Amino acid sequence: MDRERLVDETLMLLPTLMRLVERPSPVETGEISRRGVATDVQVSPGHIQVLIALTRGPHSVGQLAEELDVSPPAATQLVDKLAEHGMVDRHNDPEDRRVVLVDYVDGMHEVARRIVEDRRRPLEDAMSKMTDREALAFVKGLRLLAESFAAEDE
Amino acid sequence: MDRERLVDETLMLLPTLMRLVERPSPVETGEISRRGVATDVQVSPGHIQVLIALTRGPHSVGQLAEELDVSPPAATQLVDKLAEHGMVDRHNDPEDRRVVLVDYVDGMHEVARRIVEDRRRPLEDAMSKMTDREALAFVKGLRLLAESFAAEDE
DNA sequence: GCGGTTTATATAAGCAGCTTAAATTTATAG
DNA sequence: CTATAAATTTAAGCTGCTTATATAAACCGC
Numbered sequence: 119m120d121r122e123r124l125v126d127e128t129l130m131l132l133p134t135l136m137r138l139v140e141r142p143s144p145v146e147t148g149e150i151s152r153r154g155v156a157t158d159v160q161v162s163p164g165h166i167q168v169l170i171a172l173t174r175g176p177h178s179v180g181q182l183a184e185e186l187d188v189s190p191p192a193a194t195q196l197v198d199k200l201a202e203h204g205m206v207d208r209h210n211d212p213e214d215r216r217v218v219l220v221d222y223v224d225g226m227h228e229v230a231r232r233i234v235e236d237r238r239r240p241l242e243d244a245m246s247k248m249t250d251r252e253a254l255a256f257v258k259g260l261r262l263l264a265e266s267f268a269a270e271d272e
Numbered sequence: 273m274d275r276e277r278l279v280d281e282t283l284m285l286l287p288t289l290m291r292l293v294e295r296p297s298p299v300e301t302g303e304i305s306r307r308g309v310a311t312d313v314q315v316s317p318g319h320i321q322v323l324i325a326l327t328r329g330p331h332s333v334g335q336l337a338e339e340l341d342v343s344p345p346a347a348t349q350l351v352d353k354l355a356e357h358g359m360v361d362r363h364n365d366p367e368d369r370r371v372v373l374v375d376y377v378d379g380m381h382e383v384a385r386r387i388v389e390d391r392r393r394p395l396e397d398a399m400s401k402m403t404d405r406e407a408l409a410f411v412k413g414l415r416l417l418a419e420s421f422a423a424e425d426e
Numbered sequence: 427g428c429g430g431t432t433t434a435t436a437t438a439a440g441c442a443g444c445t446t447a448a449a450t451t452t453a454t455a456g
Numbered sequence: 457c458t459a460t461a462a463a464t465t466t467a468a469g470c471t472g473c474t475t476a477t478a479t480a481a482a483c484c485g486c
Contacts, residue, residue, distance in 0.1 A: 140443090
C-alpha cells in the first residue's frame with residue numbers, strides 16, 4: 119500500500135487538527151457561562167486533560183505533569199487557572215508536605231463532567247462516522263504516534 | 273462498543289501528541305546543519321506543511337493560509353522564516369501584482385525533500401506497527417476529526 | 427478614465443501555552 | 457544536625473497563533 123501518501127497526508131493534517139483543537143470554541147464558553155462559572159473561562163485542551171485525570175481521583179501536581187507529559191511549571195499553571203475559577207482545590211498531602219494534592223472543589227465534579235462533555239461532542243460526531251474497527255484503529259494510531267514521537271526526543 | 277472510553281482516551285492523547293509534535297527535536301536541527309543550512313533552524317510543523325504544499329507547485333500566501341487553515345498573517349510569518357533560511361522565494365504574480373507567489377529557491381527542492389523526510393520518520397515508525405486497514409482508518413479518523421472541529425467554529 | 431470598494435499581503439500589538447533557570451519548602455541520609 | 461535531594465512555585469523568555477490596521481493593486485459602475 120502507499121504508506122508514503124498516508125504519511126504525507128498525516129503530516130499535513132496533524133498540525134491543522136492541532137490548531138483547530140486549540141482554537142477556543144465560542145459555543146463552549148457560552149455553555150460554561152450558562153452554568154454559572156465566569157463567562158470568560160477559557161478551557162484549553164490541557165485543562166480538559168486535568169479535569170479528566172481528576173475523575174480518577176486526586177493527583178499531585180507532579181503526577182499531573184507526568185500524565186500530561188508537560189513540565190512541572192506547566193502543570194502548576196494549569197492548576198492555577200482551574201483553581202482561580204473555583205473548579206479545583208489544592209491541599210497538602212499529610213504524608214509528605216511538599217506535595218500538593220489537587221482535587222475537585224466540592225460539587226464541581228458534576229460541573230467538570232459537563233464541561234468535558236462539551237469538549238467530547240465533536241469527537242463523538244467524528245467517531246459516529248467510523249466503524250468500531252476504525253474507531254479502535256484510530257485511537258491505536260494516536261497511541262503509536264505519541265509513543266513514536268516521545269521516543270524521538272529520548 | 274464503548275465509544276465513551278475511546279473518546280476520553282482521545283481527549284487525553286490528542287493534546288499530549290500535539291505537544292510532542294511541536295517539541296523541537298534536537299536530532300532534526302542537527303540533521304539540517306549537516307546540510308549546510310544554518311544550525312539553529314527551527315522547522316516547526318507549520319513550516320513542514322508549507323514545504324509539503326510547495327511540492328505541488330508554487331502557492332500564493334493566501335493559498336497557503338487556506339490550505340493550512342491559518343490566518344494570512346500567520347502564513348506570511350511562516351514564509352518569512354523559510355525565506356530567511358533561503359529555502360523559499362517570493363515573486364509577484366505577473367497576472368495580479370497583489371499576490372505573492374511562494375516557491376522553492378532553485379536547488380532547494382531536494383533539501384526540502386530531505387527535511388520533510390526527517391519529519392516523516394516517527395510517523396513511518398508508528399505506521400509500520402499498523403496493518404493497512406488500521407493505517408487507512410487512522411488517517412480517515414484524522415480527517416473526520418479535523419472536519420468535525422472545523423464545523424464547530426462555523 | 428476616475429473615485430470608491432474589495433482583495434492580497436504585510437506590519438503591529440497582544441495573548442496563551444509551553445520551556446528552562448532559580449527560589450522555596452520539606453523530606454531524607456549520613 | 458548538616459548536606460543533599462525532591463516537589464512545587466516564581467520568573468523570564470520564546471513561539472505560534474490571533475485581531476486590527478496599513479498599503480498597494482485590482483475591479484466596478486458610471
